[in-house]
Amino acid sequence: MIVLGRVSDPAQLPDDCAISAIATTALANDLPLFTCDPSDFAGVDGLELHAVSAEPLPST
Numbered sequence: 001m002i003v004l005g006r007v008s009d010p011a012q013l014p015d016d017c018a019i020s021a022i023a024t025t026a027l028a029n030d031l032p033l034f035t036c037d038p039s040d041f042a043g044v045d046g047l048e049l050h051a052v053s054a055e056p057l058p059s060t
Contacts, residue, residue, distance in 0.1 A: 019040050019041065022041075023041055023044045023047055026047060027044070027047060032049070032050055033047055033050065034050045034052050035049065035051065036051070036052055036053065038051045
């Protein structure tokens with residue numbers, strides 16, 4: 001995936017664009033990516049992907 005340009009508000013992007021921006025940021029900065037839905041990033045070469053489970057935060 002390749003993303004060019006600058007995004008001021010990722011919430012306004014379609015899901016595929018936001019996923020591309022997240023993956024590209026991780027790759028460009030040589031960072032691992034932790035996600036609850038690793039299938040969103042299937043096929044992204046070179047991405048160090050870690051699946052995590054979503055658990056509710058403890059209440060305070």
